[in-house]
Amino acid sequence: MLRAWNRIARINQHRIFQWDLCSISSSPVSNTVWKEEEVAPVPDRAYYYHNRPEEGDSMYTVNVRAAPSRYYYSIFHKPLTEKFTRYILKKGRGDLADEIMCDTMRRIKIKQLTKYHNAPSEADRDDIELNPYVIFDKAMSNILPTLGLKTSTRAATVFHIPVPIADEAKFFMASRWVLDYCRGRRPKTPLSERLANEFLLAYNNEGNAVKKKQDLNRQVLANRAYMHIGWK
Structure with missing residues (x-):
């Protein structure tokens, strides 16, 4: 009886380990959401106001990722x-x-x-x-x-x-x-x-x-x- 319980425990432990590996592994879908060359947005409206892009600047050639919904760029936001x-x-x-x-x-x-x-x-x-x-x-x-x-x-x-x-x-x-x-x-x-x-x-x-x-x-x-x- 004790051997049977130990065998069940080892099987469950192996399943949990496999589930942890699957959960932390990166899927192809998550990698295709944002490309590596895309730049993260700066959550500061004043940054874009004082650093306006000029011709030949990286802002013209590098794509910027979409800002999360918690960021506000409106002039009325306080x-x-x-x-x-x-x-x-x-x-x-x-x-x-x-x-x-x-x-x-x-x-x-x-x-x-x-x-x-x-x-x-x-x-x-x-x-x-x-x-x-x-x-x-x-x-x-x-x-x-x-x-x-x-x-x-x-x-x-x-x-x-x-x-x-x-x-x-x-x-x-x-x-x-x-x-x-x-x-x-x-x-x-x-x-x-x-x-x-x-x-x-x-x-x-x-x-x-x-x-x-x-x-x-x-x-x-x-x-x-x-x-x-x-x-x-």
Whole structure:
């Protein structure tokens, strides 16, 4: 009985080894998708703008592979806007998240244009920003925290230690403050309307998300005496 089990184990092991060889082997179909002489694309629109091909350049003679769908070359694409759109996403509804973000930018544009046309003088109109992407970038920069707090327990005492935060963590915290506040406010109002109002308030250094940042800064200042604990 033991010999039979050992023989079955060796056969299965041989089959698994053969399957691994087949899985890592390159098939003729995968090799014919892209040829070796074709060049991979550069995922940077500014690279092609500053390096325009001239006659006799390799860009005229060498084929470039198709760019993956995750690369964007549109002049309207902004990495931070795309990242915030991914935070809006729920249950894999990327189309809905894109629609909400586009509607948010549209509402910001309409609100600023209305304010622009209702301005009493030309000097007041010059101070009104009409580009929704500029408003979004400045609003997020006003919400980004400078330092964070880390909880540490020493001798049954809990300390809140101020620590630096990575850039990605700062943007995630700011996005979470904005989305948590907007999702908890008046569900009959469209989310794009709530986001537009919050971004316009944050653009003027106001709003709930900015208050969250200010509260965190006050906590950091109150616990600055424990900063040396994080170095040990």
